[in-house]
Amino acid sequence: MSDLASKKIFAGPRIRRLRRELGLSQSQMASELGFSTSYLNLVERNQRPVSAQFLLRLAEVYDVELSAFAGTDEARAFADLSEILADPMFKGLDLSRGEMQDMADAAPQAVEAFSLLYKSFQQAKQSATELSSQVVERGGAEPDAIFPVDEVRDFIHDRKNYFPELDEAAEALHEELGLHRDDAFMVLAGRLDEEHGIRVRIMPYEVMPETLRHFDLHRRQLLISEMLDASTRVFQLALQIAMLEYRPVVLRIGDSHSWRTEEARRLVRISLFNYIAGALLMPYSRFLNDAKALKYDIEHMSRRYGASFEQVCHRLTTLQRPGERGVPFFFIRLDKAGNVSKRFSAGRFHFSRFGGTCPLWRVHDTFSTPGKIDTQIIEMPDNTRYFSVARTVSRQGARYGDPDQQLAIGLGCDIAYARELIYARGHDLENPEATPVGPNCRLCERPACPQRANPPLTKSLVLDERSRGISAYRFSQE
Structure with a gap:
C-alpha cells in the first residue's frame, strides 16, 4: 500500500468500470464506502486523485487487489496504442497524446482488441509478402508461421508471469524432498530413479556434441552433457521432474487458451515446465523472504540457492502472489546485436512488440564490462521512471577455441520500489538524474x-x- 499511497493516483475510469460491473450507482457506491457522492464523481472524472483511505476502503468492501489501481493495464494499453498508431497508415488521423491516453484509460480491453486486429493485419501482410516471394522463387507456397513466440509472450505477460497452481505444487514437492542447495543434484536424481525408474547419466562432449539434455524414453535414461555447469545440471533434472509429474496441470493451463498455432501450444508448455523447475529450486515463500532480507541482492541469492544469475532474475519476475508479493520486476535478455530472446514484465513497463530496445539503456553497455553490475535510472517518454540493474552472463564454449556466448540481462522496476533494492545505494531517489530513453528508435x-x-x-x-x-x-x- 505504501507504494500506492506515496504518489498521486488518478484511477477514475478503473473505478467507474468496477462500479458498473457491480451494478451500482454513484450514490450507492459512495454510501457503501462512506464517502460523499460528489467526491466519487470527481474521482471518476479524474478531477481528484484517489486517497489512500479511499483505496483501502475499496479493497475492504469489494475484496479487490490494490494493485488493480496501479495503472498496469492502462499503461500497457497506452504503450500498445502509441506503437500501433505510429504506423504511417494512421498518419492522417492526427490523434493527440491526450486522446490516446483517454482511450487507454477508458477502455484498455478495447485497445487490446484493436492490438489483436493490428497484429493480425501485420501477419496477413507478411504472409502475403512471403507467399508472393515463394511463388516467384519456387512456383509454390508453404504454410506460414503466425509468430508463436509473441503469442506465448502475450499469454505470460497477461498473467503477470505468475501461475499460482504451479508455484503451490512446486513448493509442496520442495518440502517433500527436503531440497537443499548442497545436495540438490543427488536428491533430484534420486527422485527420478525411485519414482520413475530413470537413471541420470553425465555424458562426454564427444557423445553429445550438439545436445545438452536428452531423455531416452526407451532406455529410461536422462542424459546430461558434461559441458553444463552445476546450476544448469540441477535445473535440467528439475525440468525433467516437472515434465513427468506435472504434465496434467500444465496441459490444463495451456489448453485454457485458444492458440492460433500448434507451435504456440507446445511452446507454452515448455515455458510452464521451466517455470515449475525454477519454482522447485527456489520455492515461493522462502525465496521471497530471502530476497527481501537480502534487499534483492541477485548475486547473493544466486550463491544461496545454487542458481545462476539469470535463473534468479527470472524467478524474481514471478513473485506476484496476492498478499505475498515481491517487487514487480521486468526482465529482458539480449545478445550483442540487440536481439531480444526473453522478456517478462510483472509491472507496467512495456517493451516494444515489434522492435528492440533503446541504445541509451545501459543494458547494452554491459558487454564492455563483462560480469559487472551496472545500475541506471531511466525515464520513458510518458515521464515514468524505472530503476534498472544489468549484467552480462556467459556461456563458455564447449572446447578451447570455441567462442563463448555472451548475453546481457536487464532487471528493473518502477522507481517507487527502488528503495527496496541494495543496488539503489548511492542513487538520489528523491531527485533522481534519469536517462531519457524510448521503446526503440522507430517509436521514440x-x-x-x-x-x-x-x-x-x-x-x-x-x-x-x-x-x-x-x-x-x-x-x-x-
Whole structure:
C-alpha cells in the first residue's frame, strides 16, 4: 500500500468500470464506502486523485487487489496504442497524446482488441509478402508461421508471469524432498530413479556434441552433457521432474487458451515446465523472504540457492502472489546485436512488440564490462521512471577455441520500489538524474539523440544538405 499511497493516483475510469460491473450507482457506491457522492464523481472524472483511505476502503468492501489501481493495464494499453498508431497508415488521423491516453484509460480491453486486429493485419501482410516471394522463387507456397513466440509472450505477460497452481505444487514437492542447495543434484536424481525408474547419466562432449539434455524414453535414461555447469545440471533434472509429474496441470493451463498455432501450444508448455523447475529450486515463500532480507541482492541469492544469475532474475519476475508479493520486476535478455530472446514484465513497463530496445539503456553497455553490475535510472517518454540493474552472463564454449556466448540481462522496476533494492545505494531517489530513453528508435520522438538509428515513424523527415545535426535524422515536431 505504501507504494500506492506515496504518489498521486488518478484511477477514475478503473473505478467507474468496477462500479458498473457491480451494478451500482454513484450514490450507492459512495454510501457503501462512506464517502460523499460528489467526491466519487470527481474521482471518476479524474478531477481528484484517489486517497489512500479511499483505496483501502475499496479493497475492504469489494475484496479487490490494490494493485488493480496501479495503472498496469492502462499503461500497457497506452504503450500498445502509441506503437500501433505510429504506423504511417494512421498518419492522417492526427490523434493527440491526450486522446490516446483517454482511450487507454477508458477502455484498455478495447485497445487490446484493436492490438489483436493490428497484429493480425501485420501477419496477413507478411504472409502475403512471403507467399508472393515463394511463388516467384519456387512456383509454390508453404504454410506460414503466425509468430508463436509473441503469442506465448502475450499469454505470460497477461498473467503477470505468475501461475499460482504451479508455484503451490512446486513448493509442496520442495518440502517433500527436503531440497537443499548442497545436495540438490543427488536428491533430484534420486527422485527420478525411485519414482520413475530413470537413471541420470553425465555424458562426454564427444557423445553429445550438439545436445545438452536428452531423455531416452526407451532406455529410461536422462542424459546430461558434461559441458553444463552445476546450476544448469540441477535445473535440467528439475525440468525433467516437472515434465513427468506435472504434465496434467500444465496441459490444463495451456489448453485454457485458444492458440492460433500448434507451435504456440507446445511452446507454452515448455515455458510452464521451466517455470515449475525454477519454482522447485527456489520455492515461493522462502525465496521471497530471502530476497527481501537480502534487499534483492541477485548475486547473493544466486550463491544461496545454487542458481545462476539469470535463473534468479527470472524467478524474481514471478513473485506476484496476492498478499505475498515481491517487487514487480521486468526482465529482458539480449545478445550483442540487440536481439531480444526473453522478456517478462510483472509491472507496467512495456517493451516494444515489434522492435528492440533503446541504445541509451545501459543494458547494452554491459558487454564492455563483462560480469559487472551496472545500475541506471531511466525515464520513458510518458515521464515514468524505472530503476534498472544489468549484467552480462556467459556461456563458455564447449572446447578451447570455441567462442563463448555472451548475453546481457536487464532487471528493473518502477522507481517507487527502488528503495527496496541494495543496488539503489548511492542513487538520489528523491531527485533522481534519469536517462531519457524510448521503446526503440522507430517509436521514440526525442529530438537530437546521438544514438538514433532510425527516424520515428510518427514524424516527417526534415532534409537539409547544408546542415548536419547531432542526430543523423532530423524530423518535424508537428
